[in-house]
Amino acid sequence: MIHSKEDLRRYMEADRVMLEREGARPGPVDYVWKFERLLRRSEYWHNRPKTPLSLVWGKFLSLRLARMEARLGFSIPLNVFDSGLSIAHIGPIVVSPHARIGRNCRIHVGVNIGTRAGVPNEAPIIGDDVYIGPGAKLFGRIEIANRIAIGANAVVNKSFTEPGVSIAGVPAKKISEKGNPDYRDNDSK
Known part of the structure; x- marks a missing residue:
């Protein structure tokens, strides 16, 4: 589970390696990598201690994630996959x-x-x-x-x-x- 920024970096790097992507940033049409990055950021903000900022930012990210899931056909909940996810x-x-x-x-x-x-x-x-x-x-x-x-x-x-x-x-x-x-x-x- 992602609890710290270091965890977030480690998960995102493991996902990048498994997806065989060259750079940390996805290209303009690399929707899978964009989705996985958004999923990991959503997990990070969801698992943080609840503050006004984490609640607002977490809600914003969850809405973006839901829109992207609907467009891509994914239904993948938070905190299910460990590091190195490759869709x-x-x-x-x-x-x-x-x-x-x-x-x-x-x-x-x-x-x-x-x-x-x-x-x-x-x-x-x-x-x-x-x-x-x-x-x-x-x-x-x-x-x-x-x-x-x-x-x-x-x-x-x-x-x-x-x-x-x-x-x-x-x-x-x-x-x-x-x-x-x-x-x-x-x-x-």
Whole structure:
């Protein structure tokens, strides 16, 4: 969670690296990077001690974030993703506010990370360095281990606790021993 300006800088730098952007500032049409920067600034102001300034500025940022989410098709609540978020494309992504997602998550269009039907607080807990392919659906009180790759259009309704594997299918099952790489060990980024 972002609690200080140093946390904010660290999160934004990790997001920039995962998005493979050259500069700290987004280009004029780099909407994903603009969104992620706004998301992180909104988290920072939301988590600050409540003062008149933080309440007003936080409300302003939350309104800007809501407008941008509507334009891009994202529904991503504050304080769900750890550092290193990488949204691959503009398009519908829906994430429950009860989900918890670790560092260096790569998420594609059409993904839904939700709760079990009728139980709003039973949402997935996803580890570090997880790749979530286009159209994947994850729901319920499940755990996804570190470095797992989730295939396109997979429906994940049970936990996968073995790290470094690939899962796919409806319902999802283990299909390979080769999962997602650990980006923190990659010196080329």
